[in-house]
Amino acid sequence: MANSSEALGSFREEVKSWLADHFPSSLAGQAGAVLRMESVDRSNPDLDLWIKRLGEKGWGTPTWPAEYGGGGLSQLEAQVLNQEIDAIGAFNPLIVTAGMGITMVGPTILEYGTEEQKKRHIPKICLGTTFWSLGYSEPNAGSDLASLQCRAEDMGDHWRLNGQKTWTSGADVSDWCGVLVRTDMDAPKRDGISFIMIDMNQSEIETRPIRLIAGASPFCETFFNNARAEKDDLLGDLNGGWTVGKRLLQHERQSQTGSSSGMGGGQKRSLRDVAEKYVGLDAQGKLSDRDLRGRLADHMMEARAHSLTIARIVAESRGNAKVSAAASILKNAAARVAQNRAELLLEMLGSHGLGWEGEEYNADELAAVRTWLSGKAMSIYGGSFEIQNNIIAKNILGLPENTQRG
Amino acid sequence: MAALTEEQALLKEQVSSWAREEAPVSKFREMRDRGTETGFDKGTWSAIAEMGWAGILIPEDQGGVAMGHLTFGVVLEELGRQLTASPLLTSAGTGACAIILAGSEAQKKEWLPGLSDGSQIFALAVDETPRHAAPDQIALQAEASGDGFILNGLKVHVPEGLSADAFIVAARTQGQPGESNGLSLFVIQGDTPGISRKRLRTADSRGYANIEFSGVHVARSALLGELDEAAPLLEQILDCGRAHLAAEMLGVAAQAFDMTLDYLKNRIQFGQPIGSFQALGHRASILYTEMEMTRSCVEAALEALDKGDENTAELCSLSKCKAGQFLHHMSNELIQIHGGIGMTDEFDAGLYLKRARALEYALGNEAFHRDRFASLRGF
Ligand SMILES: Cc1cc2nc3c(=O)[nH]c(=O)nc-3n(C[C@H](O)[C@H](O)[C@H](O)COP(=O)(O)OP(=O)(O)OC[C@H]3O[C@@H](n4cnc5c(N)ncnc54)[C@H](O)[C@@H]3O)c2cc1C
Numbered sequence: 132m133a134n135s136s137e138a139l140g141s142f143r144e145e146v147k148s149w150l151a152d153h154f155p156s157s158l159a160g161q162a163g164a165v166l167r168m169e170s171v172d173r174s175n176p177d178l179d180l181w182i183k184r185l186g187e188k189g190w191g192t193p194t195w196p197a198e199y200g201g202g203g204l205s206q207l208e209a210q211v212l213n214q215e216i217d218a219i220g221a222f223n224p225l226i227v228t229a230g231m232g233i234t235m236v237g238p239t240i241l242e243y244g245t246e247e248q249k250k251r252h253i254p255k256i257c258l259g260t261t262f263w264s265l266g267y268s269e270p271n272a273g274s275d276l277a278s279l280q281c282r283a284e285d286m287g288d289h290w291r292l293n294g295q296k297t298w299t300s301g302a303d304v305s306d307w308c309g310v311l312v313r314t315d316m317d318a319p320k321r322d323g324i325s326f327i328m329i330d331m332n333q334s335e336i337e338t339r340p341i342r343l344i345a346g347a348s349p350f351c352e353t354f355f356n357n358a359r360a361e362k363d364d365l366l367g368d369l370n371g372g373w374t375v376g377k378r379l380l381q382h383e384r385q386s387q388t389g390s391s392s393g394m395g396g397g398q399k400r401s402l403r404d405v406a407e408k409y410v411g412l413d414a415q416g417k418l419s420d421r422d423l424r425g426r427l428a429d430h431m432m433e434a435r436a437h438s439l440t441i442a443r444i445v446a447e448s449r450g451n452a453k454v455s456a457a458a459s460i461l462k463n464a465a466a467r468v469a470q471n472r473a474e475l476l477l478e479m480l481g482s483h484g485l486g487w488e489g490e491e492y493n494a495d496e497l498a499a500v501r502t503w504l505s506g507k508a509m510s511i512y513g514g515s516f517e518i519q520n521n522i523i524a525k526n527i528l529g530l531p532e533n534t535q536r537g
Numbered sequence: 538m539a540a541l542t543e544e545q546a547l548l549k550e551q552v553s554s555w556a557r558e559e560a561p562v563s564k565f566r567e568m569r570d571r572g573t574e575t576g577f578d579k580g581t582w583s584a585i586a587e588m589g590w591a592g593i594l595i596p597e598d599q600g601g602v603a604m605g606h607l608t609f610g611v612v613l614e615e616l617g618r619q620l621t622a623s624p625l626l627t628s629a630g631t632g633a634c635a636i637i638l639a640g641s642e643a644q645k646k647e648w649l650p651g652l653s654d655g656s657q658i659f660a661l662a663v664d665e666t667p668r669h670a671a672p673d674q675i676a677l678q679a680e681a682s683g684d685g686f687i688l689n690g691l692k693v694h695v696p697e698g699l700s701a702d703a704f705i706v707a708a709r710t711q712g713q714p715g716e717s718n719g720l721s722l723f724v725i726q727g728d729t730p731g732i733s734r735k736r737l738r739t740a741d742s743r744g745y746a747n748i749e750f751s752g753v754h755v756a757r758s759a760l761l762g763e764l765d766e767a768a769p770l771l772e773q774i775l776d777c778g779r780a781h782l783a784a785e786m787l788g789v790a791a792q793a794f795d796m797t798l799d800y801l802k803n804r805i806q807f808g809q810p811i812g813s814f815q816a817l818g819h820r821a822s823i824l825y826t827e828m829e830m831t832r833s834c835v836e837a838a839l840e841a842l843d844k845g846d847e848n849t850a851e852l853c854s855l856s857k858c859k860a861g862q863f864l865h866h867m868s869n870e871l872i873q874i875h876g877g878i879g880m881t882d883e884f885d886a887g888l889y890l891k892r893a894r895a896l897e898y899a900l901g902n903e904a905f906h907r908d909r910f911a912s913l914r915g916f
């Protein structure tokens with residue numbers, strides 16, 4: 132692992148030349164469409180090629196141990212990798228075929244899994260050959276996750292699952308799902324929960340896609356009707372699922388802090404250019420809508436403050452950023468920045484920001500509308516804005532909990 | 538300050554129950570899924586016209602009931618609550634205002650009865666850019682030719698542009714964009730040769746079109762008001778539209794508020810209604826405060842239009858801006874407070890959110906009206 136600036140410099144050169152040789156240029160700038168997972172153009176064989184190449188190199192999961200197929204890089208090296216990926220308009224495509232395996236399930240298996248479980252699951256996530264979904268939420272257990280009712284019975288040689296999950300992203304296309312289930316009906320809420328990994332390819336599991344306001348159906352209602360999981364598919368301790376599950380949520384938060392670049396961040400259209408085109412500049416080169424100008428500058432400052440905070444946290448942790456309490460701050464800030472950006476973009480586009488389909492609108496305009504709508508979920512999933520604030524108040528600030536839980 | 542008369546209060550009740558029963562948001566959703574040629578349901582529009590609501594602004598001798606803007610606002614607000622789609626605002630509101638404010642006796646006779654009984658649909662063709670601009674920016678050319686005019690140019694994102702029988706067109710007869718002199722208004726039949734409409738498919742699923750005028754010949758009798766002097770008149774017409782929009786926006790937001798309040802009381806997490814969490818209770822209180830302030834502004838603007846107050850323009854910008862801010866905030870909270878359900882298409886929140894932005898941007902967004910308000914206040 133290279134952490135000195137000299138070593139990082141030569142690592143950067145290595146990354147550059149590897150990317151130049153392996154990133155299919157037809158995918159440059161396609162991150163938005165691919166990663167929104169709405170209109171993934173799977174017909175372009177270059178996408179599969181890119182997934183394969185990056186996966187085999189282990190760089191889709193750069194900091195995971197090399198022995199299980201990860202890249203074995205340090206945080207600082209991974210940062211360099213992401214910067215170079217951004218710089219050429221590339222992106223990490225693994226999420227397309229591994230789903231939440233990359234951001235959440237993998238790191239949790241690495242932490243809590245047995246050697247056998249790691250060997251079985253991690254390499255396939257690194258290669259992007261198994262798609263993982265996550266079954267936490269239920270109709271009556273959203274923010275109050277611990278009140279979940281879906282249950283698993285011990286059948287001696289296997290687990291039998293019954294119940295309903297909801298908002299399960301990618302359940303309909305997933306190979307495996309990490310499910311939180313109740314394994315002890317009598318224990319206090321949080322003490323009777325286990326984390327079970329279940330093979331989704333069985334007829335005892337039914338998934339019904341739910342359409343979202345942005346038009347696509349990336350999530351599902353998921354029904355378990357006597358579904359089967361093997362005995363050794365329990366992750367962590369029996370009835371210890373709350374700890375495992377909470378840890379996974381921290382990984383989820385971490386993945387949504389905006390710090391895991393390599394996600395096409397470098398390809399965003401500059402707001403300034405959009406402003407010039409749709410709003411116009413005055414004789415002194417200032418945005419002619421002064422009111423918007425102020426708000427735009429304010430947004431850009433907030434976005435900068437957010438990225439500087441990420442950089443500071445990485446620096447203070449000396450290159451070994453661990454999932455930390457700061458994830459809640461960063462997640463809320465990331466959601467706010469992204470949602471604000473989408474609103475400003477829409478406002479600048481004016482009536483062109485209201486287009487739904489048809490040739491009267493260009494692709495960027497249509498994408499702006501969908502991104503604006505789907506982005507509203509950023510402050511809801513992975514623990515809502517309010518729940519993060521509760522966590523900050525309690526865990527970081529040490530404020531006493533009142534009678535209102537959460 | 539406006540307090541509704543008994544008559545207005547009764548009408549409010551009548552419109553509200555009609556909308557909930559006959560034109561609820563579920564009907565709008567059905568229309569969206571089925572697709573329409575016009576962006577509204579013809580039967581709904583006939584029913585609205587039959588009840589006389591299209592004639593609220595129109596003088597009695599032209600077939601209307603002359604009940605004024607505040608009354609019209611009551612109807613728009615209640616229909617807004619259900620996202621009821623109809624050309625009421627554009628045609629019987631802005632379109633009628635144009636004829637009432639600027640029309641000759643002959644033009645009034647020709648158009649107002651049809652606007653009042655709903656048989657004529659008018660659309661206002663003003664904007665030429667994706668963002669609403671001050672009228673002096675208008676570029677669409679109307680050149681004098683013989684005893685009439687020839688129009689060339691493009692109007693964009695015209696509400697009810699698909700169904701309009703006639704257009705009120707703001708055009709330049711003199712000067713350059715940037716000059717407020719040289720603007721004229723025309724009323725032009727939709728089937729005049731040279732007019733072509735391009736349908737727009739928008740997020741709010743309503744009926745907009747881009748309207749192209751290429752070599753459109755109109756007689757001098759199509760001129761509405763005085764040649765070259767239309768700028769102040771156009772502002773007055775737009776102000777009617779802004780106050781009407783603000784009334785509709787108040788309705789859309791008020792319904793979003795009620796849906797949210799209901800959810801705060803009924804959704805249980807952590808063993809209690811989520812409204813009992815102060816973080817959410819306070820947000821509801823803040824929204825409620827905004828709603829009350831917005832209502833005052835909306836009613837004041839409508840009343841000023843009725844009385845012809847000299848500060849009407851200021852009040853119209855105030856109400857459009859305040860309604861925009863409240864609706865913007867409310868539509869976002871509607872989703873956030875509903876959590877996962879708010880993101881699903883099956884639930885109505887998305888319909889309100891999409892409609893919210895369309896209304897916000899119409900005839901000037903919040904920033905536009907803050908700027909105009911400042912100018913009107915002399916700074
Ligand atoms: C696009 C999307 C993808 C998702 N993907 C997945 C997935 O793959 N797997 C999965 O399991 N789940 C997924 N979810 C579900 C998500 O985790 C839940 O929506 C979230 O936890 C909120 O739960 P809820 O929807 O039941 O809202 P509720 O918990 O009912 O919350 C409603 C509102 O009340 C607020 N609230 C609740 N409790 C408190 C409190 N104590 N203090 C203050 N405010 C409070 C919330 O913040 C929210 O604003 C997804 C959701 C979305 C929108």
